Amino acid sequence: AAGVIQSPRHLIKEKRETATLKCYPIPRHDTVYWYQQGPGQDPQFLISFYEKMQSDKGSIPDRFSAQQFSDYHSELNMSSLELGDSALYFCASSFELGTTSATDTQYFGPGTRLTVL
Amino acid sequence: SQQGEEDPQALSIQEGENATMNCSYKTSINNLQWYRQNSGRGLVHLILIRSNEREKHSGRLRVTLDTSKKSSSLLITASRAADTASYFCAAPLRETSGSRLTFGEGTQLTVNP
Numbered sequence: 588a589a590g591v592i593q594s595p596r597h598l599i600k601e602k603r604e605t606a607t608l609k610c611y612p613i614p615r616h617d618t619v620y621w622y623q624q625g626p627g628q629d630p631q632f633l634i635s636f637y638e639k640m641q642s643d644k645g646s647i648p649d650r651f652s653a654q655q656f657s658d659y660h661s662e663l664n665m666s667s668l669e670l671g672d673s674a675l676y677f678c679a680s681s682f683e684l685g686t687t688s689a690t691d692t693q694y695f696g697p698g699t700r701l702t703v704l
Numbered sequence: 705s706q707q708g709e710e711d712p713q714a715l716s717i718q719e720g721e722n723a724t725m726n727c728s729y730k731t732s733i734n735n736l737q738w739y740r741q742n743s744g745r746g747l748v749h750l751i752l753i754r755s756n757e758r759e760k761h762s763g764r765l766r767v768t769l770d771t772s773k774k775s776s777s778l779l780i781t782a783s784r785a786a787d788t789a790s791y792f793c794a795a796p797l798r799e800t801s802g803s804r805l806t807f808g809e810g811t812q813l814t815v816n817p
Contacts, residue, residue: 618802620804620805622805628809629792629807629808629809629810630747630792630805630807631807632797632804632805632806635802635804637802642802643802643803643804645804675744677746677747679747679805681802691734691735691737691752691796692737692749692752693737693749693794693805694749695739695746695747695748695749696746697745697746698745698746700744
């Protein structure tokens with residue numbers, strides 16, 4: 588079965604540079620979520636999109652922005668990178684049409700490991 | 705504050721033994737999910753249990769949910785060395801669909817051969 592695809596898998600940037608992370612959700616999934624996981628920490632929610640509209644926003648720095656495109660893929664743009672942005676960034680997708688509880692599972696991609704030097 | 709909290713933080717057992725991990729959460733939920741993560745890798749969805757369910761099985765996994773105590777447990781039976789990983793519970797922040805997940809701190813399980 589198709590899974591969530593993230594690219595790149597690894598990214599190394601210098602401080603103050605920009606980075607773009609991409610996420611391709613499972614086909615027919617309409618909701619995309621972004622999470623950040625620092626070393627030894629649990630994943631923290633950043634932002635989510637439902638049907639290409641921002642649906643929820645968490646602790647995402649103003650330096651970060653994201654969007655979901657017409658083909659449902661999403662991109663997380665990170666500017667003025669700081670050392671503390673080094674983390675695993677996960678994208679997850681789910682199918683949320685209606686309120687059918689069977690769609691609540693979020694499927695995670697393999698993550699992008701961002702290292703800021 | 706965390707929606708989910710887990711204990712123990714670390715668990716070391718021998719192959720063949722059972723492993724039990726516990727999770728507590730704060731708000732009303734419509735489901736609770738368990739994930740597994742190998743070191744530095746992606747999160748793999750293990751099982752979802754709904755608020756109207758008390759117990760659910762999937763292979764060697766058994767999950768219980770006690771909504772009155774706002775707690776859940778994950779039992780892995782007949783553990784294998786390959787089960788070594790971090791296990792996270794995750795609960796939706798809101799009862800509506802499409803809600804962000806808030807994760808517990810995770811339990812690091814080590815299964816010794």
